[in-house]
Amino acid sequence: MMCRTVDLRHAVLAKNDGLAAELRADLTARGMTAVNLMSSPGSGKTALLERVLTRAGERGVAVAALTADLATENDARRLARSGAPVKQVLTGGLCHLEADQVREHLADWPPRATRALFVENVGNLVCPATYDLGESLRVVLMSVTEGEDKPVKYPTAFGLAHLVVLTKTDLAQPAGFDEEVFADHVERVNPGVEVLRSSARTGEGVDGLLDRVLAACSGVTPHRPVLARQHLERHGHTHAHEHGHEHAPEAESGPEAAPEGPDEAASDVIASPAGQPSDAVLQTVADGS
Amino acid sequence: MHELSIATAVVESADAAARRHGAASVESVRLRVGELAGVVADALRFSFGLAAEGTALAGARLEIEEVPARARCGGCPGDFAVGSPPSLECPGCGRSAAELLTGRELEIAAVTLPEPDAPAGVPPPSLS
Numbered sequence: 001m002m003c004r005t006v007d008l009r010h011a012v013l014a015k016n017d018g019l020a021a022e023l024r025a026d027l028t029a030r031g032m033t034a035v036n037l038m039s040s041p042g043s044g045k046t047a048l049l050e051r052v053l054t055r056a057g058e059r060g061v062a063v064a065a066l067t068a069d070l071a072t073e074n075d076a077r078r079l080a081r082s083g084a085p086v087k088q089v090l091t092g093g094l095c096h097l098e099a100d101q102v103r104e105h106l107a108d109w110p111p112r113a114t115r116a117l118f119v120e121n122v123g124n125l126v127c128p129a130t131y132d133l134g135e136s137l138r139v140v141l142m143s144v145t146e147g148e149d150k151p152v153k154y155p156t157a158f159g160l161a162h163l164v165v166l167t168k169t170d171l172a173q174p175a176g177f178d179e180e181v182f183a184d185h186v187e188r189v190n191p192g193v194e195v196l197r198s199s200a201r202t203g204e205g206v207d208g209l210l211d212r213v214l215a216a217c218s219g220v221t222p223h224r225p226v227l228a229r230q231h232l233e234r235h236g237h238t239h240a241h242e243h244g245h246e247h248a249p250e251a252e253s254g255p256e257a258a259p260e261g262p263d264e265a266a267s268d269v270i271a272s273p274a275g276q277p278s279d280a281v282l283q284t285v286a287d288g289s
Numbered sequence: 290m291h292e293l294s295i296a297t298a299v300v301e302s303a304d305a306a307a308r309r310h311g312a313a314s315v316e317s318v319r320l321r322v323g324e325l326a327g328v329v330a331d332a333l334r335f336s337f338g339l340a341a342e343g344t345a346l347a348g349a350r351l352e353i354e355e356v357p358a359r360a361r362c363g364g365c366p367g368d369f370a371v372g373s374p375p376s377l378e379c380p381g382c383g384r385s386a387a388e389l390l391t392g393r394e395l396e397i398a399a400v401t402l403p404e405p406d407a408p409a410g411v412p413p414p415s416l417s
């Protein structure tokens with residue numbers, strides 16, 4: 001049969017990335033900054049978030065949390081104890097959040113004064129990493145009981161994070177956690193990213209995390225991961241244009257000047273918050289232990 | 290298993306492209322998947338079959354071109370393979386990479402459509 005090949009060079013997640021970019025702009029217009037929290041199940045993300053929300057209340061900072069779970073509302077109940085507005089997203093078994101699910105919940109919520117919106121992703125270090133949710137700060141958390149080499153096992157999650165938070169540091173000694181080895185592994189996939197130590201039990205890092213979130217709210221450009229610095233447009237990924245032509249082994253390099261595809265103009269596939277790398281504010285916390 | 294979501298997005302895009310070109314079916318879809326895209330090719334193939342059912346892509350072949358991850362060194366003029374397990378530290382000079390050159394691709398490179406042999410009732414290809 002005669003066939004023809006149509007070059008598309010269309011980013012598979014262009015739709016999600018476009019929605020996420022819109023959401024980011026919409027939140028900015030509302031004076032709000034979203035923080036995407038990602039970790040494995042059991043990392044202590046909810047416990048730490050509860051502390052951070054409570055602390056924000058004490059410091060007079062208006063925050064809110066959207067928490068995703070496969071089935072239960074337990075996390076929302078726990079977080080609501082902080083007094084902050086909390087909403088539960090039930091993913092119905094879906095392993096990650098997508099931008100449209102987040103957007104759905106933000107039409108008339110959270111209250112206007114909210115500065116920081118924490119989005120607690122589904123506990124999973126694989127799937128959520130691929131989806132931009134419109135956040136300006138992406139945080140990956142890991143507990144000291146999970147093994148020092150986790151960052152290289154989940155390079156996309158750790159490699160795209162603006163901030164790495166180590167949780168349950170009160171258990172570091174009994175767990176025999178080697179922080180230097182861990183820091184090396186983090187550095188391998190995300191050179192220059194800050195590692196913040198935290199413990200929901202002792203309160204370590206609670207203010208630190210809130211400070212970093214507030215910095216992002218004030219427009220301070222977060223760390224820019226190397227992994228987020230792939231210039232896909234150079235390879236023609238940016239535009240959803242297409243040509244019908246005889247099959248060629250390699251498409252011509254570089255897109256035409258303007259996107260012309262009927263799909264939404266696909267923005268940068270990575271769609272990470274723009275900006276130049278700045279390590280001035282978010283320095284590495286060199287903890288003495 | 291977000292590969293099912295990915296496969297669904299692939300099917301939607303390829304289906305839309307087929308319609309724009311007046312094709313009722315799709316022979317094959319070529320995807321470029323970077324080593325660090327966080328997608329498992331086998332899971333994607335499995336999911337693609339499910340997502341394609343009942344669409345113009347039913348029975349279409351999925352060709353996956355895996356793109357190795359390479360990074361440009363921030364210290365020396367070279368570029369290097371990020372490897373597995375990945376490391377963004379230059380094996381030549383030990384400095385960190387300045388940027389990733391390839392490896393996060395997740396894109397539909399092309400779709401192959403049957404040539405329209407102009408039977409009645411088939412709309413002409415439109416390149417809107």
